[in-house]
Amino acid sequence: MNAVFRQRLLNLGGLAVAITVWTFYAVYFSPTHGWTFFLQLTVNGVILGSVYALIALGYSMVYGILKLLNFAHGDVYMIGAFIGFGVLTLLGGPLNPAIPVVLLVFCMFVVAMLGSGLLGLAIERFAYRPLREAPRIAPLISALGVAFFLENSALLLFGAQFRTYDGFDLISYNGIYLGGDNGVFVQYLGVIVIIAAVFLMLALLALVQWTRLGKAMRAVSFDREAAAMMGIEPDRVIATTFFIGSALAGAAGVMFGLLFSQIYHLMGFLAGLKGFTAAVVGGIGSIPGAMLGGLLVGLVESWARGYLNGNVSDLVVFGILIGVMLLRPSGLLGTPALQKV
Amino acid sequence: MRKLVVAAMLAAGVAVLATAALGSTNSPKRTASVGAATVTCGKTRTIGLAAPFTGPAADIGNQQVRWAKYYVKRWNAQKANRNRRIKVIDGDTQLGVDTAFAVRVAKSFASNSKVLGVVGPAGSQEVVASTSAYKGGRLGFVSGSASRTTLTDGHTDGNRRGYFYRTVPSDAAQGPTVANWMTKKLKWKRVYIIDDQEAYSQGLADGVQKILASRGVKVTRDSISQTDSDFSSKIAKIPSNTQGIYIPWQLAPQAQAFGQQLRAAGKAKIKLFGSDGLFAPGVWKIVGSYDSAFPYNPAAPAVKAYIRAHKGKGEFFGLPSYVAAQVVVGAVTRACADGKATRAEVRKQIAKTKLKSTILGFPVSFAARGEMRLPASYGIYQIQSDGSFKRIG
C-alpha cells in the first residue's frame, strides 16, 4: 500500500466519519429532526450532486490536461441549458410536443451536448490555444474574459427574462412515495437524471481507461512534450478533451432546466463555482474525484439549505472548500503535487 | 531619495487638504441649485419615468412603462394640449438587480434641470434608497407600485413627506385584505408564509402573519432570496397537509419556478397565494393560485382602449402607473399655468390633486403623508386555466 493510496483511504475514512456524525445530529438532535426530512434532503442532494458532478468532470479533465482553470465552463453549462430550451420551444413545448416526449427529451440532450461541445472547441481554439506557452496568468485572464463575454452575450441575445422550462406532465411531476404518503417523494425525473449522469460518468471512465484516445489523454496530461515525441498530437487530444467536457456540461444544463425549471444568463456563474468546488474537493485532475466531489457538494448544499438559512448555505459550501484546501490541498482523491525545481 | 519621498508626500498631502477645503467653499451646492431653479415652461414639459425596463422584474416594469406612456400619449393627442405637451425621459432602475441603479437614475433626474416631476420608482426598497437624491433635487415622485406601509410613516424608513406620493394603497390595506380572504372565504387553518427578503415582501409577510396568528391559524414562516432558483430544500420542509402558501414576492418567474417545483415534489394540492408583485399573467400561470392586486374599473373607456391596443393583454399591474402619470402631468400643467414653474410648485400641485374619477374605479386625492384617501383598496384575483387573472373579490 503506497503512501498516496493510504492518504486517500484516510481522506475517505474521515469523510465517512464526518457524514455519520452529521446524520446522527440532523436526525436526532436538530430542531427539525426526523428521518423523513433528512432522507428527502439526501435524495434531493444526490440529484443535485449528479448535476454538479457532470460540471466538475469537465473542470477536472481540462485541468488535468492543460493545468488551466477554465472559468468559462460554467457558462458553457448555461448555454447548454438555453440550447435545450430552444429545442424544446422549437418542437412545440411540453404541452403539445410535435414528437413523443421521450424522443423530445432525447433530442434536447443530444442537441445541447453537441452545441456545448462545439462551443467548447471554439473557446479552446481561439482563447486558450494561442496562450499555451504564455505565463500561467494569461489563460486564466482569457478564461475570465470568455466567461464574461458568454454571460453578457446570452443576456443580449435572450434578454434578462428568466426562462422557465415548462415541465413535462409525464415525467416531471410524477414520482413515487417511499414509505407511505408522508414519506420521501422521489421524482421519476430525478431518477432519470441520476441514471443518465451515472451512465455518462461510467462511459467517460471507460473512455479514459480502455481506449486509445483515453490513453493519449492520460499521456498528454502527464507530460505533453514526451507525448508529442511518442507520436500523439497534443492539439487534437486537447480539443477532444474540451469537446467531451463541454458536452457533459451541456447535458448538466438541460438536466438542471428540467429539474428546477428556471434558467437565466447568470446561472452558469454560481453553478460553475460549485462544480469547480466539487472538482477541487474531490481532487482536481481525477475523474472519480470529480464524481465524489460533485455528490458531496450537492449533499452539503441540500442539507445546508434544509437546516440553515438559504444564504448561509452558499457560505457553508465555500467554507468547506477553503477548509479542505487548507487541510488537503490536493483534494480527497487527488495526488499531492510535486514542485519541480 | 528618502528626503525627496517625504517632501513629495507632504506636498501632496497638503495639496489634497487644500483642494478639499477649496472644493467645499468654492462651488455652491450644484444639485440643490438645479432643484430650486425656475424653469420656463415652453410648449413641451419634461417628466421622468423611473421603472425597471430591464432585469428580472422587467415584465412588471414594462407594464408600468406602457401604461404610463399610454397616458402621456393620450394627453399629447388631445388638441387642447397642443402647447403643453409632455416629454418623458426614461430611467432604468433594474429592480431586482441592484438598488444602486435607482439611486443613479434619481440623481440623473435631479441634476437635469428640465425634469419637473417623476413617475416611479417601482420597488419599495428603491424608494428608500433614492429618497435623499430626490429630496436633494427638490423633486416630487409618485409611485404606481411601492406599497410598503412604513414608507409614509415619516420615521421608520426615513422621512419623505411632501416628496413621495403613491397611487396604490399601502400594504397596510393589502395585508388585512389577504388575511381576511384566507380566513373567511378560504377558511385555511394551516398556512406557510415565505418572503423574498426584500423590504416589500417582509412588510407584507409580517402583516399577514400577525393577523392570521391572532385568528388561530397555524402559521410557519420561511424565506428565500431573489437569486434562488432551487427551492427543493425549502419545499421539503413544507408539510404536505399545508393548505396554502403565501408568497408576497416581486419576481414572477421565481414564483412560476417555485410552483412547478412544488408540483414536481408531489405537493400540487397546496395552493399558492401571491401579492401585487406577482400580477404578471403569462409569466406566473399556476392555475388556481390566488393573487391580491390593485383594483381597476373594467368599464372605463381608457382600460378598454388599452386592452384593444395591446392585443387583449390587460397588464393590470401597470394600471396605477397610468394614474401616477395622470397626477404628475396634471400637477406640472397646473404649475406651468403662469408660464414658469419650480419643482416646489409642482410638488404643491401634486398634494392638491383631486381626480373625480379614475380608471382605478375610485376618486384619487392625497393625504398629507402621501397616501391616497379612501376608498382606495385591493382586490383578490385567481389564475384561470387560460392564464388570465380573474377578479373574484
Add this chain to the structure above:
Amino acid sequence: MSENTPGIPESAGQIGVDQWVERADERTERRGGVAGRIGRLWERLPPAGKLALLTPAILVPFLPFVSEGNLFNYGLFILIYALLALGLNVVVGFAGLLDLGYVAFFGFGAYTYAFLSGTHANKGHVYTHHWDAQWSILTAVLVCALLGLFLGSSSRRLLGDYLAIVTLFFGQAFVVFTNAADPYGITNGSNGLANVDPLTFFGFTIDSTRGYYWFLLGCVVVVLIVLYCISESRTGRAWKASREDPLAAEMMGMPVNRLKIMAFSLGAAIAGLAGCVFAAAQTGAFPQNFSTQVLILIYAVVILGGTGSLTGMIVGAIAIIASNQVLDSTSPANVGRVLFYLALVAAVFFTMRRSWPRLLAAFAGTAVFGLVVHAIVDAVWSRGTAGHVRDGGFLTGLIRNWVLLPTNPGRLAVYGYLLMVACIIAVVQLKGWWRLAVLVPTLYLTAFVWENLLVQQPAVTRYVLFGALLIAVMTIRPQGLFGTAKVEIG
C-alpha cells in the same frame, strides 16, 4: 572571447548567456515608427516629469468645460477605477499573485465608511455614527489592510491557481454576506446602506462633484508617488523577483511569504481608500456595486494598461471607464454610435495596415456592398428597411440608407450576432485577399447587428466588448499597452 568571425554576431562567443535574452535591448531600441519614438522619449523623462505630465495634462484642463453630470459619470469613476487599478497592480503586477476577490476589499472599505459616517434606520435598529471622514477613512483603510493580511496569510500553502480560487470565493462570500438579511441591520441586506454623509475633514465638507474630483485626484497622485517609490525600493525589487521565480527568490534569502502578505495588504488598503470615497460620492453602498462585473472592469483596466506599469493604469482607466460610461443606458446613444463607427474604422486599419490598396478597397467595398444590399432588400422586402434609428442624431440619414433596419429585428438580429462572431473569427484566421473578401460583408454585418441589437442595450454591449477585449489583449499582446513583455523560461 568575442572573435570577429564573419557571419557570427559579436556576442556569440559569450558563455552562459542566452542569445535571445542578450538581444532584448536591441529589440526594444528598434521599436519602429512613431510609437517607438514616443516610447523612447517617455522613458527618458525623469519620474517626476512623467507624473507632472500624466496627471495635470490629462486629467485637469477640460474641467471648466464639463457639466456636473458628466463629471460625476466620467471623471469620478475614471479616478476611482484608476485608484483600484493601482491597487490591483500591486498584487498582480508587482507581486504576480492572481487575486480574484479584490473587489471585496473595495466593498469592505465602502461599507465600513458608510456604516461609520452615516445614519441608518434599518429594521428598527438605528445607527447614527457621524464620524468625521478622517477617522472613518483611516479605520476603513486599516480594516482592509488587516483583511488583506488575513487573506494573504492563507496563500502560504496555496500555489498560483489555488490562490485564485480561494480569493474568488472570498469575493463571492463578501457579496453573499452583504446580501444576506441580517437581523441587526448592519449591512441591511440587498437594500444596502443609503444616506451616507459626504466627506467631512476637520469641519470642511466636500459636497460638490468638483470637490470630490479634486480630492480623488490628490489621492491618485499620492498613491502614484508612494507606489513609484516602493517599486524602486528593495521591497519592489523583491516583489519582482518573487513574481518571476518564487523558488529562486526564496533561495536568495527573500521572505517570499511575507512579501506576498505585504502585497495583499497594500493592495487591499488602496482598495479600501477607493471604497470610502466611492461610498461618499454615491451617498450609499449597495451589495451589487461590488459584483463580479466590477472585478472584470478593474481587470480590464489593469490588463489593457499593462501589468506592472503605473502609467498604464491611468491610461487604461481612462480608456475603459470612458467607454464604459459612454455605453451606459442613461447616455444618449449617439455618442456611443460615433465611437463605435470610429472603432470599426480603426479595426479595419489594424487588420489591413500592411497594404494601402487593400485598405482603400475595404472601405470602398463595404460602402458599395452596403448600398447594393440595401437597395436589393428595399425592392424585395419593404419591411426590411422600414425600421427607425435609435437616437440617430446627425448620422440618421446615412444609417437609414446604408444599414438594413427591419421593423421587427428580433430573431434576425440574434442570428446576425452569431454569424458576426463566426465571421470575425474567420477574418482573424484568414490572410491576404481572402481576408479582404470576408472583411467586407463582416463589416456590414457588424453595422447591422449594432444598429438592430447592440445599440438597444448599450449597457450589456459594453460588457460583451470588455470580455472580448480581455481575450484579444491576452492573445495578441499580453503585456498590454505599457507593460513589459515577460519571458517564460523553461
